Every structure is written in structure tokens, then in C-alpha cells.
Amino acid sequence: MSASVERVYALVRRIPAGKVMSYGQVAALCPPLTARRVGQLMARALGSDIPWWRVVGSDGTLRTHRRDPMLAELQKAYLQSEGVLFTKDGRVRMTPEQVVNPATFEVELP
DNA sequence: CCCCTGACCCTAG
DNA sequence: TCTAGGGCCAGGG
Numbered sequence: 369m370s371a372s373v374e375r376v377y378a379l380v381r382r383i384p385a386g387k388v389m390s391y392g393q394v395a396a397l398c399p400p401l402t403a404r405r406v407g408q409l410m411a412r413a414l415g416s417d418i419p420w421w422r423v424v425g426s427d428g429t430l431r432t433h434r435r436d437p438m439l440a441e442l443q444k445a446y447l448q449s450e451g452v453l454f455t456k457d458g459r460v461r462m463t464p465e466q467v468v469n470p471a472t473f474e475v476e477l478p
Numbered sequence: 479c480c481c482c483t484g485a486c487c488c489t490a491g
Numbered sequence: 492t493c494t495a496g497g498g499c500c501a502g503g504g
Binding site for chain 1: 484485486487488
């Protein structure tokens with residue numbers, strides 16, 4: 369397992385409850401990984417101790433819906449239970465209060 | 479090796 | 492706001 373992949377997991381584990389990060393945001397902090405690859409990794413993280421539900425599309429949409437609409441429902445339930453606010457059309461409000469600020473987000477390398 | 483498929487994303491129109 | 496297209500790249504058939 370590559371160092372950047374380990375870094376993704378370490379990073380996602382540090383996203384606090386009540387906040388989210390986009391796939392691209394995570395990828396930007398874990399070069400040379402791309403947003404697409406981060407998505408693959410999150411899909412594989414189901415059932416682990418990694419809070420995959422705190423990673424969403426850059427526009428706040430729940431991309432898990434592509435794989436399984438029910439999974440998106442589960443994700444929404446988790447996020448709402450953590451206090452994350454949604455827009456009327458079912459997307460996460462991508463406000464600075466809810467989105468992790470990468471600049472202020474220090475991560476120790478695995 | 480070719481082809482296709484993703485929990486993506488940004489730009490144009 | 493929304494769609495289409497191109498870029499992206501690891502895995503699997």
C-alpha cells in the first residue's frame with residue numbers, strides 16, 4: 369500500500385464530525401492521487417473505521433448515490449446526525465463552517 | 479495490450 | 492442551473 373493511500377486514510381480519519389471535505393480537496397493534500405482515485409478508496413472503505421460519509425462531491429452532492437441510492441440515504445442520515453446542514457435540493461451546504469479548511473488542516477504523514 | 483468502468487472535477491455553452 | 496466534454500488513472504476482463 370502506497371504512502372499516499374495511507375495518507376488519505378489518515379487524513380479522512382481526522383475530519384471532525386459535523387464537517388466534510390470534497391474528494392478533490394482530499395486528493396490535493398495527497399499527491400499524486402486524483403479525486404477519482406480518492407473515490408475508489410472511499411468505496412473500498414465501507415465497513416472500516418474510516419468515516420467515508422464525510423467526503424462528498426465538490427458541489428456538496430452525495431456521489432455515493434451513483435453506486436447505490438440507499439447508500440446515499442445512509443450517508444445523509446449519518447451527516448445529519450452529526451449536525452451537518454443540507455440545502456433544499458439535498459446537497460451539503462459547502463460553507464466555511466462545514467467544510468474543512470485545508471490550510472488549517474495539519475496532517476502528520478503516516 | 480486494448481477496452482471499459484468508476485462514490486471526480488473543471489470549463490464552456 | 493444544467494448538460495456535455497475532456498482530463499484523470501487504477502483495476503479488471
